[in-house]
Amino acid sequence: MKILAFDIGGTAIKYSICEDDKLLNVNEIPTNAMMGAQHVMDTLKGLTNTLSKDTSFDAIGISTAGQVNAETGSIIYANTNLPGYTGTQIRTELEELFHVPVSVENDVNAAALGEAIYGAGQGHSDFLCLTYGTGVGGAIIRDREIYHGSSFSAGEFGAMVTHGTAKILGNDFFDGCYERYASTTALVNAAAAYDPSITSGKQVFEKLEDEQIQGILDCWITEIVLGLTTLIHIFNPSCIILGGGIMVQPCILQKIKEKMPQSIMPSFGHVEIKTAALGNAAGLLGANYLAKQHINR
Numbered sequence: 001m002k003i004l005a006f007d008i009g010g011t012a013i014k015y016s017i018c019e020d021d022k023l024l025n026v027n028e029i030p031t032n033a034m035m036g037a038q039h040v041m042d043t044l045k046g047l048t049n050t051l052s053k054d055t056s057f058d059a060i061g062i063s064t065a066g067q068v069n070a071e072t073g074s075i076i077y078a079n080t081n082l083p084g085y086t087g088t089q090i091r092t093e094l095e096e097l098f099h100v101p102v103s104v105e106n107d108v109n110a111a112a113l114g115e116a117i118y119g120a121g122q123g124h125s126d127f128l129c130l131t132y133g134t135g136v137g138g139a140i141i142r143d144r145e146i147y148h149g150s151s152f153s154a155g156e157f158g159a160m161v162t163h164g165t166a167k168i169l170g171n172d173f174f175d176g177c178y179e180r181y182a183s184t185t186a187l188v189n190a191a192a193a194y195d196p197s198i199t200s201g202k203q204v205f206e207k208l209e210d211e212q213i214q215g216i217l218d219c220w221i222t223e224i225v226l227g228l229t230t231l232i233h234i235f236n237p238s239c240i241i242l243g244g245g246i247m248v249q250p251c252i253l254q255k256i257k258e259k260m261p262q263s264i265m266p267s268f269g270h271v272e273i274k275t276a277a278l279g280n281a282a283g284l285l286g287a288n289y290l291a292k293q294h295i296n297r
Contacts, residue, residue: 004057005291021288023281037084044090060291063105063284063286074087075087101295103290113141115282117286119278120276124141126239130228131244133246135158135183138157139155162177181226182227195207205251225259225260232271238272256273
């Protein structure tokens with residue numbers, strides 16, 4: 001069985017043919033999201049046309065930024081990183097054009113499912129997944145399936161309030177919320193306020209000999225732990241998987257594990273916290289799995 005898998009982000013569209021759960025080739029092109037939703041759809045259609053000339057495929061699986069109605073394969077809501085994307089009928093457009101089943105899922109949900117089936121979540125039927133990047137994304141896996149909530153929007157952990165006063169006094173929706181303090185953006189902004197030459201998470205770790213940078217990193221990890229503490233006490237998960245490019249730094253997981261026992265009740269101490277295993281392939285593999293499930297319905 002061959003699946004054509006896409007992972008649509010604000011910066012790049014990754015794509016691959018997946019055969020028997022193996023990604024044969026992974027390529028990417030710029031999303032050029034500022035050109036609008038129609039440009040994104042035209043890019044998808046063009047890539048699919050090109051790939052279909054060389055090989056046939058049984059279904060299309062799509063992991064995409066934005067809130068997704070997984071039943072209709074449409075975009076419920078997307079922010080300004082993908083202008084005009086809200087309301088896009090991805091499944092309908094692609095199925096009408098290519099006459100194969102199409103599944104569409106939110107990118108963090110797809111990545112979490114990829115980890116559940118092929119990666120760090122194997123062996124856990126239920127777990128939480130968080131990704132740390134520009135913001136903080138989240139997903140809930142129950143019985144090795146995505147828990148969507150009542151309107152396909154469950155797992156918006158970045159909107160969890162961790163600083164109440166900042167929320168009350170703020171003007172923006174995300175004031176006082178988890179992603180304002182625990183995202184990679186938050187770490188870089190705090191480090192840049194001290195050293196303006198820092199513009200990326202990687203540069204933070206290149207300057208860890210500086211005690212001030214060490215302190216900034218420690219405060220940021222404490223913010224991560226604050227949010228995880230709340231989630232652990234609400235969901236009582238056996239496992240939490242942490243993703244995002246910043247999490248390749250092993251000291252982050254080590255420090256989280258050091259701080260966590262001081263924050264949670266002893267009866268929750270069994271929770272296993274680990275980093276994602278599949279990297280940038282997680283969304284594609286999750287899209288592949290969902291497309292296979294769609295075929296087998």
